[in-house]
Amino acid sequence: xxxxxxxxxxxxxxxxxxxxxxxxxxxxxxxxxxxxxxxxxxxxxxxxxxxxxxxxxxxxxxxxxxxxxxxxxxxxxxxxxxxxxxxxxxxxxxxxxxxxxxxxxxxxxxxxxxxxxxxxxxxxxxxxxxxxxxxxxxxxxxxxxxxxxxxxxxxxxxxxxxxxxxxxxxxxxxxxxxxxxxxxxxxxxxxxxxxxxxxxxxxxxxxxxxxxxxxxxxxxxxxxxx
Numbered sequence: 349x350x351x352x353x354x355x356x357x358x359x360x361x362x363x364x365x366x367x368x369x370x371x372x373x374x375x376x377x378x379x380x381x382x383x384x385x386x387x388x389x390x391x392x393x394x395x396x397x398x399x400x401x402x403x404x405x406x407x408x409x410x411x412x413x414x415x416x417x418x419x420x421x422x423x424x425x426x427x428x429x430x431x432x433x434x435x436x437x438x439x440x441x442x443x444x445x446x447x448x449x450x451x452x453x454x455x456x457x458x459x460x461x462x463x464x465x466x467x468x469x470x471x472x473x474x475x476x477x478x479x480x481x482x483x484x485x486x487x488x489x490x491x492x493x494x495x496x497x498x499x500x501x502x503x504x505x506x507x508x509x510x511x512x513x514x515x516x517x518x519x520x521x522x523x524x525x526x527x528x529x530x531x532x533x534x535x536x537x538x539x540x541x542x543x544x545x546x547x548x549x550x551x552x553x554x555x556x557x558x559x560x561x562x563x564x565x566x567x568x569x570x571x572x573x574x
Contacts, residue, residue: 349385349449349539352378352429357451359412360427368425375412382409385545386431392549393445397556399435399563400444407437427453435563441473441570442466443528443562445552449539460539462548464498464555465529466562476569477562478513478523484561485519491557498530498555528562530555 355378359368368375383405390408394401408431416422427450434444443466450459469477481488492500506524509515513523532551541547 349544352382352385353449353451353536353539356427356429356449359425360452363423363425363427365424379412382429382431386433388545389431389447389548390433392545393433393552395549396553397445397559399442400433403433403437405431408433410438427451441470442566443559445555445559447548451536460534460536462498462532462534462551463501463529464495464552464559465501465527466566467504467527467529469527470569472573473566473569474526475512476572477528477565478510480561480565481519481522482513482517485517485522488522488558488561489519491555491561492530494557495530495555497551498532500525501527501529501531503527530558 355371355374358371362368386405386408390400390403390405394403410426410430412425412429414421414424414426416424428448429450430446430448432438432444432446434440435442438444443464446461446463448461448463453459466473466477492498502521502525504526505521506526509517509520509523514520517523538544538547
């Protein structure tokens, strides 16, 4: 993983097309290395969550080029790399398991981060998850607690209970959530140490009950939307 981190760090410091073109061969090696890592991660996660079995690295990784059309930031390339292992792939809308590498950044996501869950959720799907909270809030609370070392990301939370949901619910804080995601930041030393895939798999295994419950609600919403 050191090769990957080193390249992304230098790309952050030289974020222009000329530099990237000069180092394209190196990027292709880094991309292949990360694809191999992602394939191993998929297989490891599939050992406890069969809903991701059969995914390919390209189903779970992202283009290095940024879409700058509607952004004031015109830097052409991302200064991070990540893999999102979710049922039916990264664009499915289902909750999944995400690993993020950003050697130099503002730390909003954490330079190195594990996350399990769903973000940027469509309104009908979010309503279904909130109904799941009402009906099975104790189960979800237990799932969050079982993910030792992870925390529920509360940065995208409503100030008031959403319309149509009871303000007196004992799960009122969960009902306010707009994202349902467990997060854990790790160090660069953690990422560079031997056995990264095995360690990530064991970390993500702790979040499986949470992912299963969130995806149950997401699947129900999609069935209703068909």
